[in-house]
Amino acid sequence: MSTTEKLDNGLPDGWELVVGLEVHVELATKTKLFSASPNRFGDEPNTNIDPVTLGLPGALPVLNEHAVELAMRIGLALNCKVQPCTFHRKNYFYPDLPKAYQISQYDQPLNVDGHLMLPGNVRIDVERAHLEEDTGKSTHFGGTSGRIHGSEYSLIDFNRAGVPLVEIVSRPDIRTPEQARQYVNELRAILVAIGASDAKMEEGSMRCDANVSVRRYGDPLGTRCEIKNVNSVRSLGRAIEYEARRQVDILETGGSIRQETRHWDDADGRTHTLRTKEDADDYRYFLEPDLVPLAPDAAWVERVLAALPVLPAARRIALAALTGADVEGEAVSVVVERGQDNYVKAVIDAGGEAARALVWVQQAFADEGDAPRLPAKDLAALTVMEREGKLTATQAKTVLGEMLAAGGGDPASIASSKGFEALDTSAIARFVDDAIAAQPDAWAKYCAGEEKAAGALVGSIMKASKGKADGKVVTALLQERRGS
Numbered sequence: 001m002s003t004t005e006k007l008d009n010g011l012p013d014g015w016e017l018v019v020g021l022e023v024h025v026e027l028a029t030k031t032k033l034f035s036a037s038p039n040r041f042g043d044e045p046n047t048n049i050d051p052v053t054l055g056l057p058g059a060l061p062v063l064n065e066h067a068v069e070l071a072m073r074i075g076l077a078l079n080c081k082v083q084p085c086t087f088h089r090k091n092y093f094y095p096d097l098p099k100a101y102q103i104s105q106y107d108q109p110l111n112v113d114g115h116l117m118l119p120g121n122v123r124i125d126v127e128r129a130h131l132e133e134d135t136g137k138s139t140h141f142g143g144t145s146g147r148i149h150g151s152e153y154s155l156i157d158f159n160r161a162g163v164p165l166v167e168i169v170s171r172p173d174i175r176t177p178e179q180a181r182q183y184v185n186e187l188r189a190i191l192v193a194i195g196a197s198d199a200k201m202e203e204g205s206m207r208c209d210a211n212v213s214v215r216r217y218g219d220p221l222g223t224r225c226e227i228k229n230v231n232s233v234r235s236l237g238r239a240i241e242y243e244a245r246r247q248v249d250i251l252e253t254g255g256s257i258r259q260e261t262r263h264w265d266d267a268d269g270r271t272h273t274l275r276t277k278e279d280a281d282d283y284r285y286f287l288e289p290d291l292v293p294l295a296p297d298a299a300w301v302e303r304v305l306a307a308l309p310v311l312p313a314a315r316r317i318a319l320a321a322l323t324g325a326d327v328e329g330e331a332v333s334v335v336v337e338r339g340q341d342n343y344v345k346a347v348i349d350a351g352g353e354a355a356r357a358l359v360w361v362q363q364a365f366a367d368e369g370d371a372p373r374l375p376a377k378d379l380a381a382l383t384v385m386e387r388e389g390k391l392t393a394t395q396a397k398t399v400l401g402e403m404l405a406a407g408g409g410d411p412a413s414i415a416s417s418k419g420f421e422a423l424d425t426s427a428i429a430r431f432v433d434d435a436i437a438a439q440p441d442a443w444a445k446y447c448a449g450e451e452k453a454a455g456a457l458v459g460s461i462m463k464a465s466k467g468k469a470d471g472k473v474v475t476a477l478l479q480e481r482r483g484s
Helices: 065-077 177-193 235-254 298-307 314-325 329-337 343-348 354-364 376-388 395-407 413-418 425-438 440-447 451-464 471-483
Strands: 013-028 088-091 102-105 109-116 122-133 136-140 152-157 166-172 206-216 224-229 260-265 271-276
Touching: 013 122, 013 177, 013 235, 065 109, 065 122, 065 166, 065 314, 102 122, 102 425, 122 177, 152 329, 177 206, 177 235, 177 314, 206 235, 206 343, 224 235, 224 271, 235 260, 235 271, 260 314, 314 329, 314 343, 314 354, 343 354, 343 376, 354 376, 354 395, 376 395, 376 413, 395 413, 425 440, 425 471, 440 451, 440 471, 451 471
Parallel strands: 224 260
Antiparallel strands: 013 166, 013 206, 088 102, 109 122, 122 166, 136 152, 206 224, 260 271
């Protein structure tokens, strides 16, 4: 992305926001990365453990092949090059890291040089997507911060220790908080689509760190601060907005930014210092002596690539083309996110009206999942009745509610049982003329160009017709009379 392109970043004029994201994703394997202990969320604390998890002397790691394949899926879905790689020991002490080192990848990661496209044809480059093991989970009690500093005691659950992770590191290409939110949402959609992870931020299977810096347009990159473990997309945007403004305020008053790791507090809407930022040298990386280099052959990579499903971006393009909707609009995005785009296609293939099928699925199928119970032919028949003017939008909504509750049904029969019948244009015209005569002030305002005045007229027409008048026909007749 051009460093001179000025976007709405929420900062004072002349300042540019620069963000790189590190997204940590737990993989959907049955067992851990280097042992046979279960990889399962929600079990009783410290039940999914073994000598490898606890780092006991003599325990040796054995690499999980399925984890490698899922990591390759992620890399290929992000347009990365899959390459031979090595494992390193990343040395640091924290209570929930039993070995006092984490097995990770350093200078030779599995996936490199990819990219992810955002709405508006914005490209965010992906530097690497490497394999590593997760740490355990500490819960701190006492104090007010919920962190280890100031707490009275801590409890540690090692169930998560050793769970396979992929860390996806973007280049510092993100320029607005909204782009950061879009990046995480698109990444999450891809991860779920390819079956690599459930990507549930609320359960910690997807966690995000944001590296934030600011600079004057055209200047070199500024000093970054890392915001750790943001647990929702909304919080990510808020944290970036706050941290960027904090840095600008410091620089505009003559101060300097200290490279450090900061914690986002959702309650007070601020970031707070955790520790001075470490550099790679502080971790004393060295090759893991108990693991050999990993070199996926070309045939394996090709098999993984061939097995990838159609990704969300391509599905949105296809759905938009099929329905005539905006590819970046809410309807297309929501339906693809739910996995209901194939259902919309089935409705259209059954003779349904494309635009109405998309709208109904977006609005009424939130609880239906990716395989709605309502037969596609039934929804198709309903959209045809709307198109032909046999049902108003309000009547169609009522009929659809009955169909969803019953898991299917003939919309014509349901409409007949409820006394819904179409009004022809001549009947609607009489209601229109009556409304104009009864509300001369509203009609005068509408004729003078005040479009909101039509609301009172339409409302009275729908009331008089007991909801049987087609709103589109009503609007067209009002416009026709105003024009004449």
